Amino acid sequence: MKIIFSDFDGTLTSNGLLGAIFFDILDVTNKMNAEFVIVSGRSISWGHFFLTHFDLNYVIMEGGGVLLYKNKFGHICEEVLVYDEDVALLEKITQKIISEVPGCVMSADSFGRKTDRAIEFSQMKKEDIDKVTKILDDSGLHYSKSNVHINFWAGDMSKYLGIKHFLKHYAPHINEEDTIFYGDAKNDESAFEGLQNTVGVSNIIKIIDELTHKPKIVLEGKENSGAAGVYMHLKEIADSSIDF
Numbered sequence: 324m325k326i327i328f329s330d331f332d333g334t335l336t337s338n339g340l341l342g343a344i345f346f347d348i349l350d351v352t353n354k355m356n357a358e359f360v361i362v363s364g365r366s367i368s369w370g371h372f373f374l375t376h377f378d379l380n381y382v383i384m385e386g387g388g389v390l391l392y393k394n395k396f397g398h399i400c401e402e403v404l405v406y407d408e409d410v411a412l413l414e415k416i417t418q419k420i421i422s423e424v425p426g427c428v429m430s431a432d433s434f435g436r437k438t439d440r441a442i443e444f445s446q447m448k449k450e451d452i453d454k455v456t457k458i459l460d461d462s463g464l465h466y467s468k469s470n471v472h473i474n475f476w477a478g479d480m481s482k483y484l485g486i487k488h489f490l491k492h493y494a495p496h497i498n499e500e501d502t503i504f505y506g507d508a509k510n511d512e513s514a515f516e517g518l519q520n521t522v523g524v525s526n527i528i529k530i531i532d533e534l535t536h537k538p539k540i541v542l543e544g545k546e547n548s549g550a551a552g553v554y555m556h557l558k559e560i561a562d563s564s565i566d567f
């Protein structure tokens with residue numbers, strides 16, 4: 324494997340926490356001489372954090388809306404992957420939701436988001452969630468549920484499109500079959516559909532029936548939940564000469 328793509332929440336964390344095993348995953352990746360790319364629904368600010376404090380060169384954030392990378396001077400650069408008109412439409416509909424659904428709880432990091440917004444659905448009444456999704460449907464916006472948020476956006480973007488853009492422009496020498504993707508939620512489905520090598524960590528079982536496109540491999544057992552599942556699977560690839 325040359326590139327390891329991975330979702331963050333629920334995939335690289337365990338019970339919501341980032342643990343030491345995350346660094347073991349990066350260590351295995353380094354030993355494989357592979358690139359590790361986090362592909363997350365979290366905001367750009369989180370991407371800055373990841374690139375600043377972890378030994379990573381690229382991250383894809385906001386569910387595929389923005390790619391961040393370190394240039395040759397080590398500076399963090401951003402590439403927005405959706406059109407300006409879509410960004411403007413998103414802001415307009417966000418204001419409509421805020422004014423028409425007072426019970427809507429925008430995620431704390433919505434302020435730092437460019438290409439999508441997120442809602443804390445666990446803190447909202449079902450009727451308010453329904454009102455928000457109706458506005459989104461009526462406006463032609465898209466939305467997806469992760470294990471922490473409902474994210475919404477305008478225009479064509481997905482984790483898979485972000486990964487495809489990354490491969491084409493930042494890693495053109497890498498074949499897609501030499502990459503692998505790990506995920507755990509509904510917002511990983513585009514990657515499960517589009518990529519050849521995909522793995523669901525065992526906690527994906529909670530939502531597996533909601534997926535039309537499931538990962539090729541679904542890990543089983545508590546010991547393969549979240550980051551532990553990624554670590555065990557990746558280590559197996561690293562230790563064996565047999566390809567995925």
Ligand SMILES: [Mg+2]
Pocket residue numbers: 330331332333334469470506507508
């Ligand atoms: Mg997740």
